[in-house]
């Protein structure tokens with residue numbers, strides 16, 4: 001018989017699914033606050049995987065991705081243990097904010113400290129109760145407010161285990177990136193726990209395609225880790241690796257009329273949009289600095305000179321990328337058949 005999983009001073013028996021509430025600092029009103037952790041402790045041995053969302057409190061696509069994963073009937077037959085944390089930054093989530101009440105960015109506060117700032121304490125709780133108990137982590141994000149990201153995985157591909165699993169997640173595109181100081185995935189790597197980041201969609205919005213790609217990706221990783229059975233005859237279309245990426249910035253302050261959307265392929269010199277100002281009404285043409293795919297963009301037309309507007313990723317695997325883009329445009333091809341029939345969010 002497998003041992004129980006101990007977390008937050010409680011014990012979850014094998015074959016059980018429980019919600020453990022980790023206590024956090026309370027509000028000024030003395031209202032208690034806790035971070036719910038869904039613990040799926042399988043009957044059979046296997047790896048421990050954590051999935052986290054809303055570390056930036058306003059990035060909510062991942063909250064829905066986790067809800068869908070937990071609602072799947074097959075999750076009851078999981079091998080190993082799943083720690084799913086739909087809302088890590090409870091405080092920012094409640095105030096529709098990326099940040100914590102102390103104005104810190106939780107994803108720059110890892111690994112944290114027991115006796116540190118509010119952000120450091122929250123980071124410490126997450127590190128000690130979740131990250132350090134896991135073999136792998138998937139951290140779910142969206143672009144920051146007023147920005148949008150094309151579904152992508154970011155991971156340190158020099159890590160052998162991550163390199164395989166990041167490709168299997170099968171987002172259209174995959175970016176190698178070393179994590180910044182204070183980020184969860186940096187602190188986790190220091191504890192030898194590889195973590196990949198899924199980035200898709202906008203803050204404070206649900207995006208059905210981003211959610212479905214995310215759900216399918218998490219399931220692909222769980223199957224690759226043998227936590228769930230692999231479906232027969234199903235070949236995964238692996239992610240396209242981007243060699244580099246760079247931002248096209250606003251050449252002047254003004255009002256942007258974008259002419260490309262996320263996922264569009266552009267050639268060097270192609271028009272991306274026009275910037276005008278209400279005083280002179282002259283147009284400044286914005287062009288692609290290199291050929292590639294639009295993987296991020298601003299959604300707010302009011303721009304400042306120097307502001308990052310379009311994120312273009314470069315790749316040589318153009319035909320594979322086109323296959324991915326074709327899949328994204330067919331909703332039924334994006335639906336994991338394991339999911340209970342649910343109406344799409346529109």
Ligand SMILES: [Zn+2]
Nearest residue numbers: 056059141142
């Ligand atoms: Zn984020």
